Amino acid sequence: MINDNSANPGSSPGPAPASFLPYRSNGLAIAEGVLLLGGLAALHYFDLLPFSTWPVHPCLFVVMLLSAQYGVQGGVLAALGAIAISHLDGWPVRPMDMTYAEYFQAAWAEPLAWVMAALMVGLVTSHRNRLLQEQAVRLHKAALAESLIAEQYQVLAQRTHDLERSLAGRAVTPEAGPEKEAPQDSKSPRRRQSARTRKPESAGPWTVDSP
Numbered sequence: 001m002i003n004d005n006s007a008n009p010g011s012s013p014g015p016a017p018a019s020f021l022p023y024r025s026n027g028l029a030i031a032e033g034v035l036l037l038g039g040l041a042a043l044h045y046f047d048l049l050p051f052s053t054w055p056v057h058p059c060l061f062v063v064m065l066l067s068a069q070y071g072v073q074g075g076v077l078a079a080l081g082a083i084a085i086s087h088l089d090g091w092p093v094r095p096m097d098m099t100y101a102e103y104f105q106a107a108w109a110e111p112l113a114w115v116m117a118a119l120m121v122g123l124v125t126s127h128r129n130r131l132l133q134e135q136a137v138r139l140h141k142a143a144l145a146e147s148l149i150a151e152q153y154q155v156l157a158q159r160t161h162d163l164e165r166s167l168a169g170r171a172v173t174p175e176a177g178p179e180k181e182a183p184q185d186s187k188s189p190r191r192r193q194s195a196r197t198r199k200p201e202s203a204g205p206w207t208v209d210s211p
Contacts, residue, residue, distance in 0.1 A: 029066055029074035033081050036062045041085045051086070059086060063114045064121055071126035075118030083111045 040058050043049040051057060059082030067075025094103040 026073060029070040029077060033066055033078045037081045037085050057110050060114055063118050067118045067121035068125055071129055072122030075122035079114040079118040082114050
């Protein structure tokens with residue numbers, strides 16, 4: 001007989017590792033950003049591929065790539081790293097004939113563009129990842145409910161089988177005792193009545209008639 005409280009730990013799915021995935025994504029984003037940005041910095045430092053030869057700053061591609069893979073957090077981290085790498089040669093000095101508005105535009109135009117790209121692409125990726133995570137949670141709950149229903153079905157099937165066996169055993173048991181005693185009980189009054197009626201006949205000639 002199967003116990004109702006018994007559960008098979010192997011059949012039921014384990015808890016969804018929802019708290020482990022964000023830390024893993026952040027770690028991968030940092031590692032990939034360090035590799036990509038470090039490679040670009042090495043190419044620029046050794047004059048193999050300087051940033052000035054690119055029509056667009058190469059850090060923009062790194063920021064968009066990490067934003068598309070890891071969302072807002074990965075894109076913002078990549079943008080901060082790109083800002084740090086772009087100023088390896090030092091912070092630009094404002095000339096005397098340049099206004100502060102022009103200096104701000106020249107110094108922060110590309111970094112702000114990287115941050116805006118990281119936010120725009122990262123928001124779309126984060127929204128998609130959130131939808132996928134919610135769908136994964138729903139699928140996990142559905143799988144857990146399915147496993148519980150399967151376990152309860154096994155319990156009910158075993159109970160039904162045991163009940164059928166018990167009913168079949170009762171049907172096969174003989175019940176001939178009362179049927180055999182019934183003819184004896186029905187014949188005993190007749191025998192007694194016939195014995196009473198035959199008693200004066202068996203008295204013989206010595207029977208004295210009462211006056």
